[in-house]
Amino acid sequence: MCTAATYLTKDFYIGRTLDYEFSYGEEITILPRNYPIPFRFMGIRENHYAIIGMAHVAGNYPLYYDAINEKGLGMAGLNFVGNSVYRKPEGVKDDVAQFEFIPWVLSQCANLDEARALLDRMNLTDTPYSEHFPSAGLHWILADRTGALTIESVADGLKIYENPAGVLTNNPPFDQQMFLLNNYIGLSPKQPENHFSEQLPLSCYSRGMGALGLPGDLSSASRFARAAFTRLHSVSGDSEEESVGQFFHILGSVEQPRGCCEVADGKYEITIYTSCCNATRGIYYYTTYTNHQITAVDMHRENLDGNELIHYPMLQQERIFHQN
Numbered sequence: 001m002c003t004a005a006t007y008l009t010k011d012f013y014i015g016r017t018l019d020y021e022f023s024y025g026e027e028i029t030i031l032p033r034n035y036p037i038p039f040r041f042m043g044i045r046e047n048h049y050a051i052i053g054m055a056h057v058a059g060n061y062p063l064y065y066d067a068i069n070e071k072g073l074g075m076a077g078l079n080f081v082g083n084s085v086y087r088k089p090e091g092v093k094d095d096v097a098q099f100e101f102i103p104w105v106l107s108q109c110a111n112l113d114e115a116r117a118l119l120d121r122m123n124l125t126d127t128p129y130s131e132h133f134p135s136a137g138l139h140w141i142l143a144d145r146t147g148a149l150t151i152e153s154v155a156d157g158l159k160i161y162e163n164p165a166g167v168l169t170n171n172p173p174f175d176q177q178m179f180l181l182n183n184y185i186g187l188s189p190k191q192p193e194n195h196f197s198e199q200l201p202l203s204c205y206s207r208g209m210g211a212l213g214l215p216g217d218l219s220s221a222s223r224f225a226r227a228a229f230t231r232l233h234s235v236s237g238d239s240e241e242e243s244v245g246q247f248f249h250i251l252g253s254v255e256q257p258r259g260c261c262e263v264a265d266g267k268y269e270i271t272i273y274t275s276c277c278n279a280t281r282g283i284y285y286y287t288t289y290t291n292h293q294i295t296a297v298d299m300h301r302e303n304l305d306g307n308e309l310i311h312y313p314m315l316q317q318e319r320i321f322h323q324n
């Protein structure tokens, strides 16, 4: 399971948890402006916006999981297994393989409006990257400081939803996730009043009772409700430290500790990494399951006019600050 979220203070932030039982060996990967991107059906793009994100690099090609570009647009792919249906290339619209969807959008769109126009003429294909990497059943959140979209390629076509919750998890389809939020219409960060019955002297015996009923489990629909509630009520200052710190708290509300989600005998899904991208400034922040210190890679500290991928392994070693 994975959860993605957006956050706006002075700058715009987008990030995700990557929850799974194993890692594909991903690294923070910068794609500079002159790295030639070979698209399967759409030719080679020689010059484009620079991108930074998390990717598995296969044969010098970045298979992105989540990324932002230098213009402030960000995107993340999350599992949508059982619902995603991709098409065959047809040569009518822009045929884009699912593994190249993130670089396709982020290399050429400066904002959500440009992305909307691009999506209108796109056909997402099931073309695998290679025999080792069959196509992944995903759906995507795509966002900038003006808003967010959810993109789902399903049996009856490519669906593009406005995403006012600013979060995405996994199944069921996005319209159902949004509908299920109706179940929580009564929840609030404020202390509740007694609407149960005037005939009973009910009162609050604890703080936090306004959100009693917010689901605490790790299912996708429950994480959707919990992350949406946390994000929509988030309060922070707008400095970089306060914004990034608050963003990690939002995704912290849905993180997965080893042991609570068993996917096979003795195998557990965990939060492998959590990312928070400052899309305004091109900085990729992350923590990992074993390293809680926030680490940052800043695209603007690299030569963005280069033509070679730049990648940084995730730092995995926990560092405890001994205060005495």
Ligand SMILES: C[C@H](CCC(=O)NCCS(=O)(=O)O)[C@H]1CC[C@H]2[C@@H]3[C@H](O)C[C@@H]4C[C@H](O)CC[C@]4(C)[C@H]3C[C@H](O)[C@]12C
Binding pocket: 001, 002, 018, 019, 020, 024, 056, 063, 064, 065, 077, 078, 079, 080, 081, 099, 128, 129, 133, 134, 135, 136, 137, 138, 170, 171
């Ligand atoms: C497994 C990851 C999604 C994690 C997630 O959503 N977990 C929820 C599990 S579930 O709902 O409860 O089943 C996804 C996110 C991005 C995916 C990767 C990216 O799409 C990039 C390439 C794409 C290739 O086609 C397959 C390998 C791959 C390297 C993908 C492997 C895997 O499917 C990843 C890593």
